[in-house]
Amino acid sequence: MSNQQIVVYIEELQLVAQKTNNYSLYLAKKVNDSFTAIWLAKGPVSVPGQSSYQYKNIFDISTISFMVNFASAPIKEGDITFTSGGKNLAIQTGQTTTLNQYGVFSPPKNNGTPGEIIIDNQLDADIHEILLDSTGQNIWANCTEPMSVGISTMTPKNQFQLWFGSFQGLGSLIRGNVSNPIIVDVNDDETKTITYNNSGNWVAGEPAIRLSDTEISELNARVKRAVMRAA
Known part of the structure; x- marks a missing residue:
């Protein structure tokens, strides 16, 4: 049995930018030497069966068979x-x-x-x-x-690719020219944390500035207003 967890933080400027672009956050698993299909995803807005991405996002991956x-x-x-x-x-x-x-x-x-x-x-x-x-x-x-x-x-393999991109259905083949992906190695029973920072770069670990629960709620409200204004 293989259990992995990937925690993804998205800082405010990029949270607004990606949602305004109507981009989804995708995850693919490496098999042999390639990533070819979209396994998991979080969209810019919630839909039945698929949650939207927010400031903090958790991908729980349990592969029993x-x-x-x-x-x-x-x-x-x-x-x-x-x-x-x-x-x-x-x-x-x-x-x-x-x-x-x-x-x-x-x-x-x-x-x-x-x-x-x-x-x-x-x-x-x-x-x-x-x-x-x-x-x-x-x-x-x-x-x-x-x-x-x-x-x-x-x-x-215990390698996962994450990236933002325009809409694709779960299980579909990845379009070519994936923009700015990150590949994360996650061993069995391990959690890895990454951040997509305000500059649009993937970095290891949590954001440099930690937010309280109240500050996260305020951030989510600002992001929602900014996306609505851009619509």
Whole structure:
């Protein structure tokens, strides 16, 4: 089981700027050597199922198990949506599964390598492997090349990318040219804190000036008024 927490502070000037731009705050998880899909997000305003970002934001990440699937159509970075081709299979790191010639996954076996998820692919088709969390939310998709017949390995990493950008749905593929991202390494059972400061730079730790609960409430009220005036 992997538990990580990322605390993100956004100082006032950038809180106003990002909300005025109608930008969302995104988080992606590295698998193998890339970030390809939006896993978690907080929007400029709250919507059902997704809270908005504020001065202090907490991403609680508990990964007990994963799911695997495949996309039956070619996909690449810059595509926004893609369609899963099979039925999601619950699996854990250290386990293996076989994708047979009919596109059906076998029950997972505990005969893999710690930290890896292995698919023995027997489906000779133009497909790309997908890693999902235990709720079925896309974490990563192979955007580089189709799966070959044989062994395909996915290795989830304890690295997370955060950035602000225009609207994208959860689980969609990350658009190219992500602006000013930060990559955060978070070990198991660890909390990392970062701040997006007034100058638009990511820095480690909490803001230089700590705010009381009353000051945070006053800040939120000022931000709300500023965003309304800019609308």
